[in-house]
Amino acid sequence: MSDIRPGQERFVAPLEETPLRAIDAVDVDAVPESQWKEAWKRLRASPLFWLASVIILVLAVMVAFPTLFTSADPNAAKLGNQFAPASEGHPFGYNFQGADIWARTVYGARASVAVGLLATLATVAIGVVSGAVAGFFGGLTDTLISRLSDVFFSIPLLLACIVVISVINNIFPSRGFWGSVLVVVLALAVFAWPQITRQMRGAVLEVKNLEFVDAATAIGASKMANLRRHIVPNALSPVIVSATIMLGVFIVSESALSFLGLGLPQNIVSWGNDLSDAQTLVRSGQHLVVMWVPATALAITVLGFVLLGEAVREALDPKARK
């Protein structure tokens, strides 16, 4: 090894070309950025997010101020107007009962959004708490909660809702708007919580082994304080994504249930009811506009939430797309 061969002579790079930096220096000028802020930046840059926001915003306005979109009364049904064509102020004409299709669609948003929002809130509330408790405390608590969630998860959602709602229908046959909404919300939440529970439990299991939790314990934080301050906030990301998509799923479920005659009662204006009424027409192929209008409204609404969920997922986990 003693001879130096060509290409391996002693070489020292000149210092001007290879200046030294201080070891591990802090970049003093950078702007501070928390994880949420970073996620927000990514969200802002996503076209999916903007599209979803527009849809949801329009929807929100439609729910809060329906009169901005139509001056007609969705419940005013005159048989003489049956299937009357579009006219001034009634852009899509009239349906089977002689009610304004567009008005019904505009007002129908309320029921769908109410069910979707409330059901999501209820499901997330149950799911986050049970998942956090199961994941954090483990042992018997975990086994109980997990088995319970397996049981509820194994019953197909739609079927269970059908049974529950038909039972309640028999016990309380007449309910107002909110009563009906509550029934559907309850039925959905009671059988949909396992999904959120599982995700939350998985996330908590991952986070609770990270060293900053030990550090907090070593500082003197109690178990509950740890759970509250450190574990749950760090475990929420997957749940947020799921909840957003679930909103869309619940809106569809409500319409599916109404389609089957088991959702909101007939006297309540909802997209599901309109679509259910439109069934026979489709087979005959006539007056399809009665179906198109609510169906499109439903599809666009759900699309909005699905897009939002997708955008949020990408923002919280940038590796997902690339």
Added chain:
Amino acid sequence: MSTDFSTAGPLLEIRDLRVGFRVDKKKVLTAVDGASLTIYPGQTIAIVGESGSGKSTLAHAVIDLLPGSGHVMGGSILFQGAEITDRSRSQMLALRGSSIGLVPQDPMSNLNPLWKVGHQIKEALVANDVCSGDEADRRVVELLEEAGLPDAERRARQYPHEFSGGMRQRALIAMGLASRPQLLIADEPTSALDVTVQKQILDHLDSLTDSLGVAVMLITHDLGLAAERADHLVVMYRGKIVESGPALDILQNPQHPYTQRLVSKAPSIASQRLSSVQARAEVREQAVQTAAEIAEEVAQSAAALGAGEGDIIVAENLTKIFTLRGAKPWEKIDFAAVDDVSFRLRRGTTTAIVGESGSGKSTVARMVLDLLPPTSGTVRFDGVDVKTLSSRKQQLSLRRQMQPVFQNPYASLDPLYSIYQSIEEPLRTHDIGSKKEREAKVRDLLDKVSLPTTVMSRFPGELSGGQRQRVAIARALALDPEVVICDEAVSALDVLVQAQILELLNDLQAELGLSYLFITHDLAVVRQIADDVLVMQNGKVVEAASVAQVFDSPAEAYTQRLLDAIPGASIHLGA
């Protein structure tokens, strides 16, 4: 079978290579900026650098396996005299495996978990037209034996998760050499392994490549290891080659300021110097003095937990037994992670607990910190048995006086808390001071760990590993503890950053009279920071002595093995 290569031309020549990664439409990040080196047949050279130096990128560029948007921007790579940067994909394929082999870094993620190990090696043989079918199966077993894997025939039919880390690395070596390439690129092949295993595997790799006449391009961050294993050394810094030449020459006479930094600070080499031993002695003297003063105060104060004794932590017969599930659901196996461990930590000094993975050292730390209850044995803090602390007030008192710094800088700070919030948390939990006073204290702490106070509003995600570790240290000091337990606190850091943090820890100890319990797997680090050493293996204490004793005349064979395994231990440098 050593061939005489002395008259052959270069095997691999890299001239002025530039490699970049496209960040977005306009920006390109240059990872390698004008690198040149030469490798001759049968020769072993080492490329040394810290993370971000470009050494791995350089290696991967040679076989055209750059990740993501990486591409060669300029320069040339000549293999056996022919240019390979402009080769088509199929031509490159022909080179890979049969002419140039790769032994990658992380043994767990580099083996496909779904295929048997033998199958994965057979793939290499078949793809390079070495042999196939039954003959290939036999060859696979031979290759595994050659790589030093015992019971090779049975192992070939197993899956990667059934192997230990060292065994997987051997399998990867067998895979890399399967088709008898002329050049083997070894990318940090042992950095994920225990030190003694590392030495075994590298020794084996050396003799194997010598006998096969394979040239080796060894990538490593450890200067000592590089100098031990290679004749020719290339030092990289921020994409450029700053110094290269005969290994011993560079170590004894470094000329570029960066190389000089490495040589003076890298623990494996620095620890052998008399100067570092002297520095430690000075720190200890000061620390013991300050600690004695604190002990006086503690003895007189009623609020503090203990009695101001000289031995601030006394562990007696600590044992921790975990019950694991056996192969059958009703079987239970008792596993003694820690078996009858006793030691004393004297005020103002550092006791290091050294061991490889599975030695139980971290479990001991957790028991001392009262994060894990021992199965039997006692921990006394300043004379008070930790088990007897029942009231919340007492427990908080204990926490105040003993704080940890953990290993993984990326997990020891809550990513959702700002730096200020992380350091302030202990003060808030113990309800100390008003908001203004707490802020002043946080500033003071950041100052002590040499971080600018603007860091307060930042978040962990924006800081480097070393900076986060300093924040973790600041947090540990927030309650003015007497003891800091460092659980592999510097193991995950780059070499120069490691040296910086060790210096910081020493300075703080002298200034504040702290006592350290220092858990580590790296004996080289121990010399720079510890006074007493506890060597652990498989849960038991193998040797307990002062640092000087352990390094100069170890009593046990295992301790000697650990010492021998320190990379660069065999190189003798001046003072």
Added chain:
Amino acid sequence: MWWYVAKRLLQAIPVFLGATLIIFVLTKLRPGDPILALAGNKPISPEVREALRDQFHLNDFIGIQWLYFLKDVVTFNPDFVGLDGQPVFEKISNALPVTGTLALMALAMDAVIGIVVGTIAGLRRNGWFDSVTLVLSLVLLSIPIFVVGFVLQFVLGVKLGIFSPTVGGDWSVGSLLLPAFVLAIANIATTTRLTRTSVANNLTADHVRTARAKGLSERVVIRNHVLRNSLVPVVTYIGINLGSLMAGAIITEGIFNVQGIGNLAFQAVNRGDTPLTVSVVAVMVMLYVFMSLVVDLLYAVLDPRIRYV
């Protein structure tokens, strides 16, 4: 490995018991006199009433009733009758084949289309195919199943006449093609996205780079190291879907007039036929539990790491 199987089997039993108990209790909550309905709404004498109550165990504690019910379900007791006097399990046995075929066809479509499209999208990620697939799958996920059903029924069935718009009692695999596709659409969208993500992730995995470094051709690398690893989560996802497919069949069977279990369940609920409703749901739960067991076993076959947990 066999302990894994046994453990999973043991876990499945309480799930089945719990699920049937819930549904059983729920339907028992229905007010109204079941005896009256059983007797065809004709007035009956107290003796007959007592006899009927005995025969249907209605005097027993509800837990015992549940146990009798379970026995009937598990043995497919031919004497167990619904409110119209017809044997429940005979009806279920008649309806099961068509729904089963429908669900399996949907599953097959889901698997084939979802995996193929998802793989191509993942291999050419960020290309035009990938973007189009993303948009298409998001849109398909959003449109409710009955709208899709209607639209396709109308366009392909009524207008273009390629498929018959309704199925009716006389069914064949061919006539189920359109309903199966409608049933599968939402799942196809999700399977595609899942496959795409899995493939895209695996392409950049360390072991893939090592495989290339060995000198393997790109085709072998994709087949053995990318696809093989990507399929594990996808296969388990598809398997679990069988349960939701059977439930989704309710709507599809309604639209296309398929005389299957979904239809049966729906009509039973509407009529208030408790025994039939509960039995159908119980059978579906059994199937779900069975399928998830099969999926877990499949998972263990595909991923050797699971076998030793």
